[in-house]
Amino acid sequence: MSVPSSVLIVGSGVFGLGTAYGLALRPEYKNTKITVLERVPFPAPDGSSIDSSRIIRADYASLPYAQFMAETMPYWRGEWGEEGRYSQSGLALVTENKPGSDDATRFLNEVVKNITEQLGLKVGRKEDGADVTLFQDREGAKQATGAKGGYIGDKGMVNWTSGWAHAEDGIKYMRKKIEALGRVQFRTAEVKRLLFNSSNVEGVELVNGEHITAELTVLATGAWTPKLIDLRGIASATGQVLTYIDITKEEEDRLAAPDQPVLLCEHDGMFIIPPRNRVLKVARHGYGYANPVTIPNPENPSEKITVSLPRTKLDDPNMEIPAEGAAVCRDFLRRAIPSLGDRPFTYTRICWYTDTPTGDWLITYHPKYKGLFVATGGSGHAYKFLPTIGERIVDVMQGRDRDALGVEMRRRWRWPEQRAKVDHVWTDDWRGEGRKGMVLDEEYKKGVRAEGSRL
Numbered sequence: 001m002s003v004p005s006s007v008l009i010v011g012s013g014v015f016g017l018g019t020a021y022g023l024a025l026r027p028e029y030k031n032t033k034i035t036v037l038e039r040v041p042f043p044a045p046d047g048s049s050i051d052s053s054r055i056i057r058a059d060y061a062s063l064p065y066a067q068f069m070a071e072t073m074p075y076w077r078g079e080w081g082e083e084g085r086y087s088q089s090g091l092a093l094v095t096e097n098k099p100g101s102d103d104a105t106r107f108l109n110e111v112v113k114n115i116t117e118q119l120g121l122k123v124g125r126k127e128d129g130a131d132v133t134l135f136q137d138r139e140g141a142k143q144a145t146g147a148k149g150g151y152i153g154d155k156g157m158v159n160w161t162s163g164w165a166h167a168e169d170g171i172k173y174m175r176k177k178i179e180a181l182g183r184v185q186f187r188t189a190e191v192k193r194l195l196f197n198s199s200n201v202e203g204v205e206l207v208n209g210e211h212i213t214a215e216l217t218v219l220a221t222g223a224w225t226p227k228l229i230d231l232r233g234i235a236s237a238t239g240q241v242l243t244y245i246d247i248t249k250e251e252e253d254r255l256a257a258p259d260q261p262v263l264l265c266e267h268d269g270m271f272i273i274p275p276r277n278r279v280l281k282v283a284r285h286g287y288g289y290a291n292p293v294t295i296p297n298p299e300n301p302s303e304k305i306t307v308s309l310p311r312t313k314l315d316d317p318n319m320e321i322p323a324e325g326a327a328v329c330r331d332f333l334r335r336a337i338p339s340l341g342d343r344p345f346t347y348t349r350i351c352w353y354t355d356t357p358t359g360d361w362l363i364t365y366h367p368k369y370k371g372l373f374v375a376t377g378g379s380g381h382a383y384k385f386l387p388t389i390g391e392r393i394v395d396v397m398q399g400r401d402r403d404a405l406g407v408e409m410r411r412r413w414r415w416p417e418q419r420a421k422v423d424h425v426w427t428d429d430w431r432g433e434g435r436k437g438m439v440l441d442e443e444y445k446k447g448v449r450a451e452g453s454r455l
Helices: 014-025 063-077 079-084 102-118 138-145 167-181 222-227 249-255 323-336 389-398 404-413 440-445
Strands: 006-010 033-038 054-056 091-095 132-135 155-159 163-165 184-188 191-197 200-206 211-213 216-219 236-246 262-265 270-276 279-284 292-297 300-308 347-355 362-365 372-376
Touching: 006 014, 006 200, 006 211, 014 033, 014 167, 014 184, 014 372, 014 389, 063 079, 063 102, 063 404, 079 167, 091 102, 091 138, 102 132, 102 155, 132 138, 138 155, 163 167, 167 184, 200 216, 222 236, 222 300, 222 347, 222 372, 236 300, 236 323, 249 270, 249 279, 270 323, 279 323, 323 440, 362 389, 362 404, 389 404
Parallel strands: 006 033, 006 216, 033 184, 091 262, 216 372
Antiparallel strands: 054 163, 091 155, 132 155, 191 200, 200 211, 236 279, 236 347, 262 270, 270 279, 292 300, 362 372
């Protein structure tokens, strides 16, 4: 595509800010007007990128994403990780020795193969300078992970070169870097609809009726994207449970010790990230909840369609997670850190993923509408690429294949040749033994919260 005279980016999360940064750095766009819209004042408190923490890892069963993260990790260990934005605590991937765990075991084996044989990490004991520690029984798991008295699993690995980032601080740092370039205009305004004109998109209409036109419109609207284009069978919003408890300084010192990595259980998706500011996060990376909403088809308003869309604390300030989510987080906390097992949750939240069937992102031109580029479908694993994702997005935008990895990613991120079945909501991407099919309102209607959840 030729260089557009104007680019309008809707959304200021990882994909939106990444795209703005990538464009602003390219000399060929020096005369392009770049505008970023966000529906609420930055940073959007209900955006999936805005939180206390995100796992930073190259530990993928998918080799291309592992390779992509290998080129991104040096940024986190450098300026992006300064001022507490990144902590290299290590990451423990754990599963159980029990019937039904074969898939989780195969997943772990692929991860180990990729990071050792392909990325060159060394296996052994941390105290001997190794990058990766493997374990095959419960006692080995406790020794390798520094577990504080609880049961977390029987077999797995710790990658001591991985860690976690303060998510909101990372997003704010990206915004600061973009502002320093002086090339991007930021506006707070909510988009009502795209301006479709036959086979073109000419910009957006805001909720106040104002039209903003651009030669190229980029949708980086995350889980809200199905409101603006028809993504049935391509991407859908799923809500994931996050819980937080307050702890003492002494408890934080113990749980954030150098031998205590992030804990991620591959058999059920539960995870705990080392605490900061006396707050401990317990959460689940699972299939999540669908929130079906019937809306006019954004591409054909005379037709009604049902899609899953986010419902957040901005819609209802008193919104908490369903009893089902509270119960699994409570149970995991009791197993992993028994001393805190009955500590009340101080705060809970639903974080909305934009899931695709395969877990691959959707970064491509729309096949039907000229002037429309889509950057969404993060599927719960995009944040870690924040420092570098913009360069790859702009490569796709330009049709540029700088290396073999770029060729492979462009193939994975393209618009699918076929949509999954129209009612496809829950991804086929690996989420442990999590349960598919949960609907948010159905879970709320189940009533009384599980004993001990105490939201």
